[in-house]
Amino acid sequence: MIIGLLITAALAAIYCFSGRLLCGRLALPGALDRLVVFTAAGMGFVSLLYFVCCALGVSFFVGLGLAVIAALFGIVKYGFPKRLPKIPLGFIFLGLYFLAVFLAALVPVTMADWDSLAYHLSVPKLFLAHGGFYCIPFMSHSNFPMGAEMLSLPGLAAGTVLGAKLHGFIFFVLAVFAVGITARRFFGNGAFTVGLLAACSIPIFAWEATTAYIDTAASLYTVLALYFVLAYTQRGKRSDAVMCGVMCGLAAGCKYTGLLVPLLMFVWILAAGKENRFKDGFLCALAAFVVCGGWYIKSLILTGNPVYPFFYGLFGGRGWTADLAANYSALQAKFGVGHGLLYFFRLPYDLTVNSAAFYDRPGFYVGPIMLIAVLTLFLGKYRDKNFTGTAVFFLVNLIAWYALTQQSRYLLPALCAGAVIIGAAVAGSSTKLPKFVCLTVFAATAAFSLLTLSGLMTVGFELLTGKMPETDYLMENIDRYSADRYVNNALPKGSKTALCGDTRGFFIDRDYVWADPGHNRVFDEKITSLARLKELWKREGVTHLSINFNFYPKAEDAEGMAKYVYEAAEKGVIVEEYPPVNGVGVYKIIYD
Secondary structure, eight states: OHHHHHHHHHHHHHHHHHHHHHHTTOOOSSHHHHHHHHHHHHHHHHHHHHHHHHHHTOOHHHHHHHHHHHHHHHHHHHOSOSSOOOOOHHHHHHHHHHHHHHHHHTSOOOTTOHHIIIIITHHHHHHHHHTSOOOOTTOGGGGSOOTTGGGGHHHHHTTOHHHHHTHHHHHHHHHHHHHHHHHHHHHOTHHHHHHHHHHHTOHHHHHHTTSSOSHHHHHHHHHHHHHHHHHHHHHOOHHHHHHHHHHHHHHHTTOGGGGHHHHHHHHHHHHTTOTTHHHHHHHHHHHHHHHHHHHHHHHHHHHSOTTTTSOHHHHOOTTOOHHHHHHHHHHHHTSSSOOSHHHHHHHHHHHHHOGGGGSSSTTOOOOSHHHHHHHHGGGOOTTSHHHHHHHHHHHHHHHHHHHSOOOGGGGHHHHHHHHHHHHHHHHTOSSSHHHHHHHHHHHHHHHHHHHHTHHHHHHHHHHHTTSSOHHHHHHHHOTTHHHHHHHHHHSOTTOEEEEESOOOOTTOOSEEEEOSTTSOSGGGSOOOSHHHHHHHHHHTTOOEEEEETTTSOOGGGOOHHHHHHHHHHHTTSEEEEEEEETTEEEEEEOOO
């Protein structure tokens, strides 16, 4: 754990000072603004260095070395801050809030952290082992933009899960502050506290800070794109348009839904009516493409589809089929409460009281921020173009999310923009009642958010103090950890393990593949006999199975491929090598 913390602290300094060098003499109004923008820019810069290294097949340590050099030049050229800013009493409470979330973030992973173990951490680990980018045919997720995940490489190289995932916490802290500085700079000092507290009050946002998920990064870059486009409309400086484009590119380099951000910002700059708006809009778009374009070109080269596996009907894609695309779309469409107009107007209510419908596991609450954001739209002063633009940006993002997949965590960037709106509306109110209500509600919800993390905070404290060894925690709490250790320690290096009933291969150091139908073209093959299944395994070089019976169909309910897996066990085609521990066992395939 200590190694992970030291790596994270060192990397945070590198991000901040390399970003300071890159931003040069960019005019920013305060120390907090500079800290947030410089660190966010530095994180994006380091991620791009890693991207170039992986694309060229060069060790990421080359990129890390360049980042260290840039940070040192930043220190030499600009020095350390002459003095620390005064810390108001409210910042002390905020620090305690961040400390509580940080304790929860010290837990390596949990059973709820599925996607981190399936691909957010697994894909960079595979790239690291391979020495660069390559096509991972069994995992469509490996073609997603991974600007945030690239920052896991140093921690993965050091063998520490904590060092690989704590960048998510850094993104969260920066995103919260980004909301505050955006609200304060463009809507007055009175907007700062309310906007910042509104961002802190989203329980699922705080939970994501404890994971390797990337919505905290998308939220940070989306809000900073908003920050710079508002600066552009205010001052008309080209540097603000370019910085807006950089932040747009970083948002689109985190996930596909971030592509909406540069499109909206381009339109916003044109609509701002500045003298050189067409040239500035072009430079904004160009900066965005330079920053994020590599991810889409990579996907195009490896799969033939720049947004693989989506829009299969338009772009196609190697290793994918129409049936797989339809299945994926159906899974995404299960989230939410419906797509009709009535359901759209019910969203503020449903997101507040029916959060389970918008996530695949209950308990990850959105809180009342959407309800309050919509209500405060009626308090806004629409003669203020900044407020009007922010409100439109929020609503368009909301509509796009509603039309695509209604997963609450995908909505976090829009909710952060909503937090800015809340701060702006309250600051512009002629009475103190809205501010009192918002502060009360958000403070209570932030406290509730910490309550939902209290179990993780306790475990994090025990891990930090050494009361609970990390390996013991993983053995007891991650169902497949024991089986994965067996795979690493007992199976030969040339082995290949097929994961059945699971996709979380992060802890496996041997070759593995997702072997359930619905994930890839190879194992989506229609199996009609045990002989066909055995032929498939042999053709793909599979030597072992790892079956997670917690999620695998029971023998009496098994159909298709699963039915023949059970038949293979009955006929001795697969034999038990490692009996199920926590529901996960390892089996050897017998080829005659």
